[in-house]
Amino acid sequence: MAPKTKSPRPLSDAALELIARRFAVLAEPMRLRLLHALFAGEQSVNELVKLTGGTQANVSRHLQTLAQAHLVARRKEGQQVFYAIADPSIFQLCAQVCGSMEQQLSRQAGAFSR
Amino acid sequence: MAPKTKSPRPLSDAALELIARRFAVLAEPMRLRLLHALFAGEQSVNELVKLTGGTQANVSRHLQTLAQAHLVARRKEGQQVFYAIADPSIFQLCAQVCGSMEQQLSRQAGAFSR
DNA sequence: ATAATGTATGCGCATATACTCATATAGTAC
DNA sequence: GTACTATATGAGTATATGCGCATACATTAT
Numbered sequence: 326m327a328p329k330t331k332s333p334r335p336l337s338d339a340a341l342e343l344i345a346r347r348f349a350v351l352a353e354p355m356r357l358r359l360l361h362a363l364f365a366g367e368q369s370v371n372e373l374v375k376l377t378g379g380t381q382a383n384v385s386r387h388l389q390t391l392a393q394a395h396l397v398a399r400r401k402e403g404q405q406v407f408y409a410i411a412d413p414s415i416f417q418l419c420a421q422v423c424g425s426m427e428q429q430l431s432r433q434a435g436a437f438s439r
Numbered sequence: 440m441a442p443k444t445k446s447p448r449p450l451s452d453a454a455l456e457l458i459a460r461r462f463a464v465l466a467e468p469m470r471l472r473l474l475h476a477l478f479a480g481e482q483s484v485n486e487l488v489k490l491t492g493g494t495q496a497n498v499s500r501h502l503q504t505l506a507q508a509h510l511v512a513r514r515k516e517g518q519q520v521f522y523a524i525a526d527p528s529i530f531q532l533c534a535q536v537c538g539s540m541e542q543q544l545s546r547q548a549g550a551f552s553r
Numbered sequence: 554a555t556a557a558t559g560t561a562t563g564c565g566c567a568t569a570t571a572c573t574c575a576t577a578t579a580g581t582a583c
Numbered sequence: 584g585t586a587c588t589a590t591a592t593g594a595g596t597a598t599a600t601g602c603g604c605a606t607a608c609a610t611t612a613t
Contacts, residue, residue: 336475340537341468347536352463353601354455361450370560383602385561395543404559404610414539418532422461423454425528429509467571484590497572499591518580518589 350394351418355379356387359408360415363397367409464508465532469493470501473522474529477511481523 350356355377362368362376374384388408391397398411410416464470469491476482476490488498502522505511512525524530 341471345466345468348462349466352459352466354459357455422458
């Protein structure tokens with residue numbers, strides 16, 4: 326019986342669910358596209374539709390998902406609704422994923438030219 | 440015409456797909472549980488089955504998913520197969536997500552007691 | 554009031570994926 | 584060879600989710 330019973334933190338099931346949900350929100354290309362478009366600043370739904378090339382219905386739905394996850398903030402002005410990044414830590418997240426994947430891909434590429 | 444046309448980088452569709460895939464791999468509680476268990480070091484499949492409480496078939500499948508994403512490494516020794524974290528940047532990712540969510544939750548909690 | 558515009562949503566379909574069960578494969582011991 | 588253990592995988596099912604279409608809702612203008 327090796328004393329392997331050393332976990333960094335128990336991490337309850339509920340916490341794991343929450344973390345998984347968070348990752349799931351980021352696991353859709355269109356939502357990443359929307360976040361990317363919002364990097365330049367607050368945008369209305371219509372602007373986001375044009376920027377991303379998605380349909381209005383689909384963009385609206387994805388924005389709702391992002392808003393429920395508190396990743397973007399909603400501001401209504403007249404008949405337009407503006408969305409903006411609410412949690413800037415997202416960019417660090419994405420940057421880290423990008424970096425890790427670039428590293429991975431270049432390592433795979435190196436396996437050929439080696 | 441505000442000079443809002445300033446994107447950090449174009450980010451091709453293919454890149455967005457890859458990033459989304461990466462997040463999707465992390466979007467399952469059982470896989471997070473497995474990564475968490477592997478934090479203590481290399482483990483065999485059977486050990487992971489005991490540690491996570493999942494069925495052998497399910498654990499094996501999720502390990503395969505993690506391995507395909509190059510998040511864990513596979514090492515066969517005799518009839519046992521050992522898995523280990525292959526990309527330590529995962530922990531930074533999870534730590535960041537946890538931090539962001541703790542912040543979010545405490546802010547929501549503060550909205551009541553305020 | 555009607556009309557036009559911007560946004561959200563109900564519904565149906567198609568696809569993806571997580572799970573269980575049973576079985577296959579690989580390795581070890583006898 | 585058979586028996587046993589460890590791991591992987593095929594099949595079937597249930598659930599979730601992204602998408603498009605049509606429509607509802609909200610706001611402003613006329």
